[in-house]
Amino acid sequence: MRLLVVEDEVRLARALQKGLRSEGFAVDLSHDGASGLESARSGHYDAIVLDVMLPRLSGYEVVRALRRDRNWVPVLMLSAKDGEYDEADGLDVGADDYLTKPFSYVVLVARLRALLRRGAPKRPAVLAAGDLVLDPAAKQVARGDTPIPLTAREFSLLEYLMRRSGEVVSRFDLLEHVWDAYGASDANVVEVYVGYLRRKIDTPFGRAAVTTVRGVGYRLEADGG
């Protein structure tokens, strides 16, 4: 779990870094709002701990900027209770949780854990053609209930065909998108891999999901063959 801590008080920042690391988190630091925002935008973090009072750009502005970019990374805000800012403001602006300084370290960790727990992964949908199912995130393919192991190249090929299922796709198209090479390469490699694919997803099931369209290319049947 990778965290970004944006805090200008160096001693506190270091203490947090050390403590959180000992909890098993990977922790980066930023010491002002502008660089914090920049780091946060990288999208590398599972959660962000953000002080409100920061040089150059306040914590509020950082969160607002992130949310404006549609970046929904969980944010835990910290602030001194000096009356100027308060919790409602923080939550209002798009933070997910809020702690007032001085805060207890164990509470911070607990709240962070809760945030991470909530920030559940939203997995993209699977691709389907009849009983043929492909899960891009899991890199898995199945015919009905039978899982089918594919190599990386076979998987990419099938994925591309399924994304354009029903259409005829030319060898050139495939070379370009699956092999990341256009023009130069020999199209025979496509034929070879279509062959491999058929032996795995069609032949054992007596089906024909991949159809050859002579002189044009291949088509993945939308009903799975």
Place this chain on the structure above:
Amino acid sequence: MRLLVVEDEVRLARALQKGLRSEGFAVDLSHDGASGLESARSGHYDAIVLDVMLPRLSGYEVVRALRRDRNWVPVLMLSAKDGEYDEADGLDVGADDYLTKPFSYVVLVARLRALLRRGAPKRPAVLAAGDLVLDPAAKQVARGDTPIPLTAREFSLLEYLMRRSGEVVSRFDLLEHVWDAYGASDANVVEVYVGYLRRKIDTPFGRAAVTTVRGVGYRLEADGG
């Protein structure tokens, strides 16, 4: 319904015992953490009312110890709001509900009834994949009933994989989120640690929770392998 009240302020403890008895509960008392834990372990209780600030063993430690034993008896925590410990802390560690002193007696009874209605099998947040279980708060992992000791790094690795179970996670992702480094570092360290993990959670059980997806990364099987 048999209750255990663990509370070191004798006057408050007695008052609770009397009040709860009049509600029809059977009530036992403990006055420090260690004896409270011992009694709780007996498994005779339908719920436990637990103060946080206790001599010998804090309420926090008592819950943690119980959950480590897989004892899911409902726990209602009580604490003075002195900043050191608080609600998030208690809930994170595995308590089921939380009350801040001073509290209203009727609220206490209402919460207790709600807890008892929900019953014991309400587990705190643990990550599970088949019979493989990881408890982030207790820092423990088990395969079925067998606890598995892991080092810090192994634990972080498994935790991250389990949070994204079913998905393929790239070495790069792992370096970023489990190791405190992105870009520069050598991905071989990931491979080495996947190896360590397998020798602890897979090999001894003849299972394969962690799958290599060649050219892409690793996947934790959602069913535990």
Place this chain on the structure above:
DNA sequence: AGGCATGCTGAGAGCAGCTTGAGAGTGTGC
């Protein structure tokens, strides 16, 4: 039917990617 174009497939070389053991460096507890 014959001839040509197009597509399929088996064999095998080369090599990227993965696993593993050994060991150095570092931190931590007794």
Place this chain on the structure above:
DNA sequence: GCACACTCTCAAGCTGCTCTCAGCATGCCT
């Protein structure tokens, strides 16, 4: 300050993926 555990690097070895090549099969046209 010694012993042990943990983390990480390095390099050797293996596995199996990718791609090329050449020969064969199939479809299409005259």
